Amino acid sequence: xxxxxxxxxxxxYDEAAGMPSEGIAPGTRWEDVPASWACPxxxxxxxxxxxxxx
Amino acid sequence: xxxxxIIGSGLAGYTVARELRKLDKDIPLRIISRDxxxxxxxxxxxxxxxxxxxxxxxxxxxxxxxxxxxxxEILSNxxxxxxxxxxxxxxxxxxVLAYSKLVLAxxxxxxxxxxxxxxxxxxxxxxDLDDYRRFRAALAGKHNITILGAGLIGCEFANDLLxxxxxxxxxxxxxxxxxxxLPPAAxxxxxxxxxxxxxxxxxxxxxxxxxRHGNGYRLTLHNGVQFDTDLVLSAIGLRPRVTLAQQAxxxxxxxxxxxxxxxxxxADIYALGDCAEVTGYLLPFVMPIMQAARALAATLAGNTTDxxxxxxxxxxxxxxxxxxxxPPPAGSIGQWQIEIQENGLKALCVDDTGKxxxxxxxxxxxxxxxxxxxxxxxxxx
Numbered sequence: 001x002x003x004x005x006x007x008x009x010x011x012x013y014d015e016a017a018g019m020p021s022e023g024i025a026p027g028t029r030w031e032d033v034p035a036s037w038a039c040p041x042x043x044x045x046x047x048x049x050x051x052x053x054x
Numbered sequence: 055x056x057x058x059x060i061i062g063s064g065l066a067g068y069t070v071a072r073e074l075r076k077l078d079k080d081i082p083l084r085i086i087s088r089d090x091x092x093x094x095x096x097x098x099x100x101x102x103x104x105x106x107x108x109x110x111x112x113x114x115x116x117x118x119x120x121x122x123x124x125x126x127e128i129l130s131n132x133x134x135x136x137x138x139x140x141x142x143x144x145x146x147x148x149x150v151l152a153y154s155k156l157v158l159a160x161x162x163x164x165x166x167x168x169x170x171x172x173x174x175x176x177x178x179x180x181x182d183l184d185d186y187r188r189f190r191a192a193l194a195g196k197h198n199i200t201i202l203g204a205g206l207i208g209c210e211f212a213n214d215l216l217x218x219x220x221x222x223x224x225x226x227x228x229x230x231x232x233x234x235x236l237p238p239a240a241x242x243x244x245x246x247x248x249x250x251x252x253x254x255x256x257x258x259x260x261x262x263x264x265x266r267h268g269n270g271y272r273l274t275l276h277n278g279v280q281f282d283t284d285l286v287l288s289a290i291g292l293r294p295r296v297t298l299a300q301q302a303x304x305x306x307x308x309x310x311x312x313x314x315x316x317x318x319x320x321a322d323i324y325a326l327g328d329c330a331e332v333t334g335y336l337l338p339f340v341m342p343i344m345q346a347a348r349a350l351a352a353t354l355a356g357n358t359t360d361x362x363x364x365x366x367x368x369x370x371x372x373x374x375x376x377x378x379x380x381p382p383p384a385g386s387i388g389q390w391q392i393e394i395q396e397n398g399l400k401a402l403c404v405d406d407t408g409k410x411x412x413x414x415x416x417x418x419x420x421x422x423x424x425x426x427x428x429x430x431x432x433x434x435x
Contacts, residue, residue, distance in 0.1 A: 008344070010097075010098045040369065042340040044340065
């Protein structure tokens, strides 16, 4: 499982945790997060996220 | 060919550059920064203390890394004093620099509160990464801090400071926090949640005097209330940086005036971000900057594109009371309907036909955020 960082606000999407509050189940891979999804912190689009090395 | 030149290395400047590079990998690009030129997330400055983050940790990429990634020349620590529009040249600390198209992404300065007293000029503000470094250093050993302004930044800093074992006072002229964005009932709810965590509010008055007192300061408000504090942080708002544009003869209102193509009154000069007023809209938030940057990048790449503003909810970083606000479009007239929930509050602004215009969601009401956001009218179609 990987983590992804929002380059704008620093929010981290953790695949293991998912985002149940946004309807994204734990374990959802980044590829499977809908393209319409936006950063819950700052609202930038999925395309503006970058992968974090872990 | 002279490069497309961006003045400013904040979110607006760097996002235009990043978006432009998605469309054109080779066109010469120069970015001029008056500071170090590294990339960091400004929104994180108001929630970084709780994570115990140093300024160095907040720096995501150095200017050199950005230059390599963007295939751009980045001039750090470079001031620009004048734009020679006729000659398409900039004058400043790096001498004379030619541009083909110019993008002003200058940002905004914090408002300086009008204060009397011998310590008026010791009031801090946090508007960039260097300010954050100074602020974090100044906090060491302090027990009591006062924040002037209970707007977005003031409330976020108050919440962020809660974990630092400090007494926190928030002072604002309005009767409730976030008064420009929230109806009073919702502001009062946010106030209650912050008060539960230990924040003290002084509302309905502003600070008149800041006097040195012991190792700290004595504050006197216009309503006569006096109290002592170790540190004063001002967060009373932002003033768009317009001087450079004004001196070059560009049209300026509250911000640098631009049309839907982010074009100023000079066809080869564009502006976006906190310094720009887009057909009357001055929106110093992340999402409008991203929208503007995408449109401008397309225009710079040769495909003239209007900026569109959908409804853009603003997330307020107050974990004591998670809050999302989607302000009604400018000029619209509506009534706020307040629904108090067990662990939250929902405020919906509707027009006289019942059509929703905007909302504020707090605590448990945030569950409706996604659904409601899709029902709100666009700000700029």
